[in-house]
Each structure stands twice: as structure tokens, then as C-alpha cells.
Amino acid sequence: MTLIERRRFMLGNEAIVEGALMAGARFFAGYPITPSSEIAEGASRKLPQVGGYYLQMEDELASIAAVIGASIGGLKAFTATSGPGFSLMQENIGLAVMAEVPCVIVDVQRSGPSTGLATRPAQADMMQARWGRHGDQSIIALSPSSVQECFDLIIYAFNLAETYRCPVLFMADETVGHLREDCLLRTEADIEIVNRKCPPEDIDEYLPYKPDCDLVPPMVAPGGKHLTRFHSSTHNERGLPTSSPEEADKLVRRLYDKIEKNKDRIIKYKQYDVDESEYLLVAFGGAVRAARQAAADMKKQGLKVGVLELQTVWPFPTEYVSELAKGKRGIVVPEMNLGQIIGEVKKAVCGRVPVVGANRCDGEPLSPQEIVKALGEVVSQ
Numbered sequence: 351m352t353l354i355e356r357r358r359f360m361l362g363n364e365a366i367v368e369g370a371l372m373a374g375a376r377f378f379a380g381y382p383i384t385p386s387s388e389i390a391e392g393a394s395r396k397l398p399q400v401g402g403y404y405l406q407m408e409d410e411l412a413s414i415a416a417v418i419g420a421s422i423g424g425l426k427a428f429t430a431t432s433g434p435g436f437s438l439m440q441e442n443i444g445l446a447v448m449a450e451v452p453c454v455i456v457d458v459q460r461s462g463p464s465t466g467l468a469t470r471p472a473q474a475d476m477m478q479a480r481w482g483r484h485g486d487q488s489i490i491a492l493s494p495s496s497v498q499e500c501f502d503l504i505i506y507a508f509n510l511a512e513t514y515r516c517p518v519l520f521m522a523d524e525t526v527g528h529l530r531e532d533c534l535l536r537t538e539a540d541i542e543i544v545n546r547k548c549p550p551e552d553i554d555e556y557l558p559y560k561p562d563c564d565l566v567p568p569m570v571a572p573g574g575k576h577l578t579r580f581h582s583s584t585h586n587e588r589g590l591p592t593s594s595p596e597e598a599d600k601l602v603r604r605l606y607d608k609i610e611k612n613k614d615r616i617i618k619y620k621q622y623d624v625d626e627s628e629y630l631l632v633a634f635g636g637a638v639r640a641a642r643q644a645a646a647d648m649k650k651q652g653l654k655v656g657v658l659e660l661q662t663v664w665p666f667p668t669e670y671v672s673e674l675a676k677g678k679r680g681i682v683v684p685e686m687n688l689g690q691i692i693g694e695v696k697k698a699v700c701g702r703v704p705v706v707g708a709n710r711c712d713g714e715p716l717s718p719q720e721i722v723k724a725l726g727e728v729v730s731q
Contacts, residue, residue, distance in 0.1 A: 356535040362526045363430075365500035365533045366456060367392035370428055372501075372536065373508035374543055375454070376402035377427040379416035381409050381435060384468045385524040386458035389430035410435035414442040414455065421446075421453045422580055424571035426508055430456035433475055434465065437482070443517050444483035447605060449580040450559070450567065452511035452546060454504070456520040458527040459635075459686075461713040470713030471524035473635055474687035479519045480664050486602050488609035490616060491519040491664040494526055495638035497533045502541075503618075503661060509544035510616060514608055515566050521663065523686065525636030525715050549576065559601075560587040565608035610665060617670070618661040623649075624674060627656030629725060630681045632671065632695050634660040637684040637716050644684075644721035655725065663691065671698035680728030684708040684721050704731050 360368075366389055370378075378393035394404045403420070407413040413429045420427040431439065436457045446453055459475045461467035479491045490510050494500045504520060511518040549556050549568040556576035561567045567587075570576045579589025584598045592598065609616065622642060624630065629648075633641035638659045645655040658674060660667070671694075675681065681703055683692040692707045699705060708724035710716050 356537070358533050358535060359530060360497060360533050361388055362494065362497045362500040362522060362529050363388035363458065364392055365497045366430070366504050366520070366522070367396055368535055369501040369504035370454070370508065371396055371400060372538070372541065373426065373505040374545070375426045375428050375508060376400065377417065377420040377425040378403070378429060379405040379407050379413045379420070379427070380429045380431065381407050381413050383432045383435050385460055385527050386430040386432050386456060388527070389456060389458070410438040411442065414439040417453050418442060418446050418449075418451050421451050422571065426452070426512070428454040428456065428508075430458065432458050432460045433462045433472075436475055436478065440478070440482040444485065444487075445582045446517040447483065447487050447489070448582050450515040450569070450605075451517070451580065452515050453517050454507045454511055454520055455517060456504075456522060459521065459523040461711070467713035469524070471636055471715055472686050472711065472713070473523050473637065474690065474711065476521065476663060476687070476690045479521055486606060488606045489519060489664050490514070490516065490609060490662070491521050492618075492661060493521045493634040493663050494661070495635055495659060496526065497529055497531045499661065500526065501533055501535065505541055505543070506618070509542065512544045512546045513566070514612065515546065515569055516609065519664075521635065523636045557587045558589045559585060561604060561608070565604050565611065613665045613667075616662060616665065617667045619667060619670070620659040620661065622657040622659070623654070624656035624658055626654060628654045628679045629656070629728060630674060630678050631655060631657045631684060631721065631725075632660065632681060632691070633657060633684045634663055634691065637686060640716045640718045640721055641684050643718035644725065647718055647722055648725060653729070660691070666694045668694065668698045671695055672700070675699040675703045678703050680704045680706075680725075680731065682706055682708055682721060682724045682728060684716050684724070686710055686716055704728050
């Protein structure tokens, strides 16, 4: 395709499908739910065209189970849902964490709790993304703010899943999922595609959960020359269940460390006029646009305001936010919820800088004016 042919005017949800295919995804299982249904629809049309598979499941529990099974079988696999379905998927996402199964879960967030306002935006699943499953663990969660980022970051999500043998959460929101704008469909020459690590051909004995120095074990699909196991219970390096405190401690710490100790390689962000600013807006997803406009409006009034866009929300860039806060006079955290990520920002700055939220939970997007108002509260302190 020419450059003109690769430039499309499309929905964020459509860009997610295109990016997933470019990343090598060949399996989707899902249950349609507003506002993510265009992803299932697009996958149902596109996957068979590239030799992939689409399964319409009976519910979200079955959807994530099928995705895990397909990934174990050797395919890059993903699903898409929204808040209520995301809640139902949590137990099996925990299975993917424990069994170290790479997969991508897209959550196009909507207003809640429960059914809520099914077609309206929110960003209120961010803490569920971090802590929705029981047990000690770390998790990777990305958040796009534009249609182009829907395409680019979903490729990155698959790369991370394959690199670290883990589920990756793609926390879009209705604002971005149903936004229609220009998007460049990049080619294989423009991007990096990562595939899961396999054991050396000449290995004498393959232990399915014996990690390399990067804390990630090589992975093989069942049916090959190597015996492999996938287990949801606490297990040893052979994949056999164990009740040994020493082996349990070793496993849980490794599952946590393989993400937390690689944070510098995982975390992505964008910054706009941050270095020269007096005040900072820390935003993610659909709130980023309003934050950038608010910063531009305040600049006209002579106030120096920078914007930090969190493309990776989990693991949270605590050290980086702490460093950015030095010399700032105040921070505003815009969120389409009653305040979830603001707590992480407050932890990072340790009371050295005033931190306030600009929040909305009525199913409407945040406006630049609301952020400007919150910024005024900081300036007056």
C-alpha cells in the first residue's frame, strides 16, 4: 500500500483491530458489549482474511478462557470488553498471571457501577486493572489517548505480553474508542514485532517455568518435542504443584519482579512543555486532550503548564513523577472518575507539591474548563 492508502479515517476501536493484526494476533474470543463491540465486529471480519480465528463466546468468562487456551496453543490472542465484562474476566486474568500466558485484554471503559451509562465514557476501571485479582502480583496496563495511539500501543501491548509472558491490559475508554480521526497504518518496516521466547533447540531438558536471567521462562506449545505444563496452582520450575514455602516465595517474587524490575523498559509516556513548566497536568487516555487544551489556554494567560501523558499506567512511573515534581508549584490530575490515579501521584511527590484532581463521573468527557478551574485552586494555594 502507498502512504496515502495506509492513512485512514477510522474509529479508535477499528485502529485497535488493525494494530492487533499487525502485531500478529490470530485469535479473538469475545462477547459483544458497548462500547467495545466494534472490536469484536472488526475481528470477526478481518481475522479469517489472514488465516486467523474468531469465536463468539457465550459470556466474558468463556471469552478470556478461550483466549488463554489459544495462546497456550501458540497463537497471539486477545479479547475486548467493557467494565462489567472486565469484572467477570478477573479470575482468569489471574490464571494467565500465574500460568504465565501471554495475551491482551482490551477494556473500553464506560460509566458505572454495574450497567451504569452503557454508552458513556469513564476511566473508573484503573484500580480494578491494578488490583482486580487476588494475590500478590504486578500487571502491565496501557492507555491510549488518540486513534493513532490505539494502533501503535496495541502493537506494544502484544510485544510486552510476548516478552514477559503475561497478560497485558489495554485500558481505552469510550471517548477514544469511538473517536474517529486520522490514523497511519504502519508497516512491518516501521515497527518492531516481538514473538515469545523459545528454548534452545539443543536443550537436554525443558523446564516450563525455569526462567532465564531476565526472569522470564522460554515457552513452548503442547504437542511438540518438549513436555510442558501450565498450572494455576503454586508450582515449581517443572510446572508441578508445590506447597513448599520456599518454592512459593520464589515463584511469587519472580512473577512480581519480572515486571517491576523491568519497569524502565516497559513504561512509556509523552510530555508536553514539562521541563519549563511551573505547573504539571498528569493525564491518561481520553483526558489527555482536555489537559493539553487547558495547558494551552493557561499559557495564553502567562501560566507555564506542562502535560505528562501516561501511556503506561501500570506499573506506575513513581520515580519519574517524583523527579518531575521537583521545582513545580502544583500538580493537577484530570480523570473521568472520582480519583484513582491521583493517589499514585500523591505517593510519588510525598507532600512536596500540592496535588488536586479534576474529576467527572456523570458519563460526560472532562472539559478543559474543568481542568483550568482545578488548576486555579492549585495556583491560589
